[in-house]
Amino acid sequence: MNADGAAPAASDGPVARLTGLVAALRDHGFGIGTGETVDAGLALEAVGFADRERMREALAATLLHGERQRPVFDRVFDLYFPALVTDPGQPAQEPGDAASLAGLRTRIAEALAVGDTALLDRLAAEAVAGFGGYGSGPGTDGWSSYQTLSRLRPETLLARVRAARTADGGEPDFADRLLDDEIRRAIEGFRERVRTEARRRVADRQGRDEVARRAVAGTADRVDFLLAGREQLDELRRTVRPLARKLATRLAARRRRAARGEIDLRRTLRASLSTGGVPVRPVLRRRRPGRPELVLLCDVSGSVAGFAQFTMSLVQALHDQFSRVRVFAFVNRVDEVTGLLARGAADPAGLGERILAEARLTGWHGQSDYGTALDEFVERYADALGPRTVVFVLGDARTNQADPRTEPLRLIAERARRVHWLNPEQQALWGTGDSVAPLYAELVDMWPCRNARRLGELVGRLLPV
Amino acid sequence: MTNGFFGSVDEVAERLAATGYLASPAIATTVFLADRLGKPLLVEGPAGVGKTQLAKAVTEATGARLVRLQCYEGVDESRALYEWNHAKQLLRITAGRGESWDETRTDIFSEEFLLARPLLTAIRSEEPTVLLVDETDKADVEVEGLLLEVLGDFQVTVPELGTLTAARRPFTVLTSNASRELSEALRRRCLFLHIGFPEEELERRIVTLKVPGLDAALAASVVRTVGALRAMDLRKVPSVSETIDWARTLLALGAERLDERVVRETLGVLLKHQDDIVRAGAKLDLDAV
Numbered sequence: 001m002n003a004d005g006a007a008p009a010a011s012d013g014p015v016a017r018l019t020g021l022v023a024a025l026r027d028h029g030f031g032i033g034t035g036e037t038v039d040a041g042l043a044l045e046a047v048g049f050a051d052r053e054r055m056r057e058a059l060a061a062t063l064l065h066g067e068r069q070r071p072v073f074d075r076v077f078d079l080y081f082p083a084l085v086t087d088p089g090q091p092a093q094e095p096g097d098a099a100s101l102a103g104l105r106t107r108i109a110e111a112l113a114v115g116d117t118a119l120l121d122r123l124a125a126e127a128v129a130g131f132g133g134y135g136s137g138p139g140t141d142g143w144s145s146y147q148t149l150s151r152l153r154p155e156t157l158l159a160r161v162r163a164a165r166t167a168d169g170g171e172p173d174f175a176d177r178l179l180d181d182e183i184r185r186a187i188e189g190f191r192e193r194v195r196t197e198a199r200r201r202v203a204d205r206q207g208r209d210e211v212a213r214r215a216v217a218g219t220a221d222r223v224d225f226l227l228a229g230r231e232q233l234d235e236l237r238r239t240v241r242p243l244a245r246k247l248a249t250r251l252a253a254r255r256r257r258a259a260r261g262e263i264d265l266r267r268t269l270r271a272s273l274s275t276g277g278v279p280v281r282p283v284l285r286r287r288r289p290g291r292p293e294l295v296l297l298c299d300v301s302g303s304v305a306g307f308a309q310f311t312m313s314l315v316q317a318l319h320d321q322f323s324r325v326r327v328f329a330f331v332n333r334v335d336e337v338t339g340l341l342a343r344g345a346a347d348p349a350g351l352g353e354r355i356l357a358e359a360r361l362t363g364w365h366g367q368s369d370y371g372t373a374l375d376e377f378v379e380r381y382a383d384a385l386g387p388r389t390v391v392f393v394l395g396d397a398r399t400n401q402a403d404p405r406t407e408p409l410r411l412i413a414e415r416a417r418r419v420h421w422l423n424p425e426q427q428a429l430w431g432t433g434d435s436v437a438p439l440y441a442e443l444v445d446m447w448p449c450r451n452a453r454r455l456g457e458l459v460g461r462l463l464p465v
Numbered sequence: 466m467t468n469g470f471f472g473s474v475d476e477v478a479e480r481l482a483a484t485g486y487l488a489s490p491a492i493a494t495t496v497f498l499a500d501r502l503g504k505p506l507l508v509e510g511p512a513g514v515g516k517t518q519l520a521k522a523v524t525e526a527t528g529a530r531l532v533r534l535q536c537y538e539g540v541d542e543s544r545a546l547y548e549w550n551h552a553k554q555l556l557r558i559t560a561g562r563g564e565s566w567d568e569t570r571t572d573i574f575s576e577e578f579l580l581a582r583p584l585l586t587a588i589r590s591e592e593p594t595v596l597l598v599d600e601t602d603k604a605d606v607e608v609e610g611l612l613l614e615v616l617g618d619f620q621v622t623v624p625e626l627g628t629l630t631a632a633r634r635p636f637t638v639l640t641s642n643a644s645r646e647l648s649e650a651l652r653r654r655c656l657f658l659h660i661g662f663p664e665e666e667l668e669r670r671i672v673t674l675k676v677p678g679l680d681a682a683l684a685a686s687v688v689r690t691v692g693a694l695r696a697m698d699l700r701k702v703p704s705v706s707e708t709i710d711w712a713r714t715l716l717a718l719g720a721e722r723l724d725e726r727v728v729r730e731t732l733g734v735l736l737k738h739q740d741d742i743v744r745a746g747a748k749l750d751l752d753a754v
Contacts, residue, residue: 031649
């Protein structure tokens with residue numbers, strides 16, 4: 001429209017925003033078809049543009065296929081349909097002074113005490129504007145939620161909010177003992193508001209598409225095991241039960257199909273005698289309904305502990321799919337932890353610590369040593385292996401320069417029905433540094449398995465019927 | 466083509482509230498869209514948050530007729546869609562002894578002998594209809610294929626009769642507890658709504674509505690305590706229906722406020738596993754007494 005192209009309305013209209021949002025979601029692995037984008041447009045039109053939360057729900061209803069996608073969707077939505085719009089040309093402000101910081105903290109504490117969400121949104125915006133800006137020249141300046149939060153330190157407001165909340169209510173109530181947890185949750189909510197606001201401001205400067213791709217973390221099941229932080233591992237653990245349930249139905253369906261078996265030639269011929277040798281009814285061989293035995297061998301040393309724990313909890317949740325599950329953990333010595341796992345089914349978070357505390361996993365040093373550990377496994381627990389056993393080895397095959405000793409693994413492969421090695425490192429890194437993955441991969445099937453989604457696929461595919 | 470039950474999102478919320486169903490903004494918006502876009506609504510969420518209740522509330526608010534298909538393992542086409550009334554067909558054949566086979570054949574495959582099951586009933590219904598496909602995840606995968614055809618175009622093909630198309634689209638609600646992953650194709654044809662646990666304020670209003678006579682301060686404490694339990698890592702966290710049960714229990718016991726003893730004695734109403742009760746008791750400092 002404008003000859004000088006200062007602010008062409010069409011490139012930032014609702015349609016452009018919607019298609020941008022869809023593209024960003026697709027980048028995060030959401031399967032969204034064109035038909036759904038059209039539906040989303042119709043839905044937006046139907047609810048109107050006045051109420052932002054309604055727009056959010058309308059888009060969520062048409063574009064999402066599951067609740068797990070919701071956190072990612074919310075963050076992307078906040079970028080493409082922001083609550084407030086600032087002038088993108090606005091430079092980073094002069095940092096606010098100590099007096100205004102104290103004033104802001106007081107107002108935040110008051111807003112937290114009454115739980116006014118709209119006010120908290122405005123305060124988060126104010127906080128980032130006043131204390132989140134850094135740099136001065138174009139290209140070097142920006143907005144940082146980290147800087148804002150480290151100056152604001154909202155977590156230290158707990159006592160103040162508690163005082164404000166308990167001041168008005170006369171006698172103490174039972175529910176008041178829950179107050180601290182409630183306030184902590186509210187404060188965490190405020191921190192998230194600050195993060196959202198900082199992302200939005202950065203997006204104003206650098207372009208939404210770029211920020212949506214980079215700054216929004218993906219769904220939990222795509223987080224790399226080796227890179228996941230504590231918080232993400234917690235989130236991942238919450239996906240264990242749904243994932244296990246999904247796998248269990250898939251396995252049960254496969255088992256049902258496989259139970260029909262193939263044609264039994266001898267019995268078919270025998271049955272055809274009554275029809276003069278014409279095999280009218282083929283007889284199918286019925287399979288014995290045996291369930292596989294599973295042995296898990298997990299490296300639980302620091303680097304891959306998260307991966308191993310997640311997998312152990314998953315297998316534990318799947319336990320009724322197997323006739324028997326035995327779990328062994330090792331660092332450089334092996335110990336059986338099946339019992340620990342069964343007892344701790346309800347507490348996956350503490351599992352790692354319990355295993356390290358109660359099982360003997362380390363000898364003279366604390367680094368993983370695959371050769372020694374596998375050797376000890378064969379020596380002490382050879383009875384766990386048999387013609388119906390499937391073994392999963394979990395680990396990155398990094399031996400810390402120790403002798404890899406392929407002989408024990410060869411023995412395990414000979415005695416078990418199948419051995420699968422799941423390696424949380426990407427395949428390109430196998431064989432680099434102290435990794436002996438290629439050596440072991442010659443003896444057993446080794447699969448790269450970097451996130452929960454991949455693990456689900458592999459478990460569903462590799463488990464025998 | 467669409468029903469046009471509702472004129473706006475606010476109207477949805479008001480009319481559902483009039484039936485005793487307090488809808489969150491997400492629920493009201495999605496119900497409005499399902500009505501306006503004429504698409505089936507897939508509702509997921511934990512047990513006891515009011516998924517089935519939503520379909521019933523929409524039925525009541527709109528004065529429509531409710532047709533319900535309860536899914537279970539082994540539900541099949543003849544249970545979900547239609548089957549022929551064989552007994553009646555036999556009677557008809559016996560009764561018409563004199564006529565030719567051709568006459569009988571055309572006659573026994575007419576609508577008179579068709580037994581409409583829920584899906585066909587909903588499609589052929591002339592009056593406004595709410596179709597509830599309950600616990601879709603319990604049905605076998607084959608039924609999903611059936612639903613795809615029915616819910617995609619709202620039409621059913623009976624080989625002997627031809628294609629029956631919906632006179633007016635039923636307002637369709639599918640519920641799922643996610644005990645089995647529904648197919649991507651089915652999800653694509655539906656609007657998606659996840660009903661989680663309500664916000665504290667909303668849940669307080671729900672409790673006050675469902676348990677009149679409960680003291681307001683006690684209702685607030687009840688909701689806060691349940692909120693704290695949900696934040697714990699339990700095997701089965703309490704749902705809204707359990708909050709209401711608990712509120713009713715407290716009312717029946719004549720408890721005026723929450724204290725350790727009352728909570729300890731009634732925790733079993735909220736939590737259904739012994740280890741959950743032990744764990745929650747420890748977190749809430751109940752052993753201190």
